[in-house]
Amino acid sequence: MEKEPAGGVREESLTGEGDKAAPRIAGTQVKHRGLRGSFGEDTVVADRPTTQSNQHCCLSKNSGQATNLARGRPTFQSSNSESRPPTKAVDGNCDGNMEHGSCTHTNLDTEPWWYVDLGIRYAISAVVVKNRGDCCGSRLRGAEVHVGDSKGSSSKSNPLCGPIADTSDGSLSTIYCNGLKGRYVSIVILGRADYLHVCEVEVYGTKLEKEC
Incomplete structure (x- = not known):
């Protein structure tokens, strides 16, 4: 089992900008100002596991400013490992402990x-x-x-939004897409x-808006 690397705590103060605002999450802790999420304003969100069995980190759960477009939408993955279907990634529960039942998991797939x-x-x-x-x-x-607009194994050919740079245990990563257009948002591991x-x-x- 891999051990969580040691690290300090960093805070980043941010301001929401209406419907176009996206939560910026960096370091071990982030303080969000002006973006009302499930924790309310000026909330410190820990991205490491805590002793709570059902920690929520989804900032838009009760937000009237930023809407999480993925919440409750249909999801798919290359394979299902045990009782860890793809829907677990859009259930609004950010508990990072796999054993608590709110994470997805594929089998050992080539380019999952x-x-x-x-x-x-x-x-x-x-x-x-x-x-x-x-x-x-x-x-x-x-x-x-x-x-x-491609899905499944073809989603790797869709335009790249960006890599997930922080792969430490329990990390929260925000990847900025700069207005990329599409119906499907995918995560793929290549190579x-x-x-x-x-x-x-x-x-x-x-x-x-309506497209030609």
């Missing part, structure tokens, strides 16, 4: 993938990914977030066989 179907195309501003916290977070090494698991995925963006 997970994606959420947003139903229609959006301009995506940011994607927030909660990593597993009880062990094995480094399995996300090299994982990438893609946005586009190797591995297990893919995440404990929550939030997607922020704006609905597109």
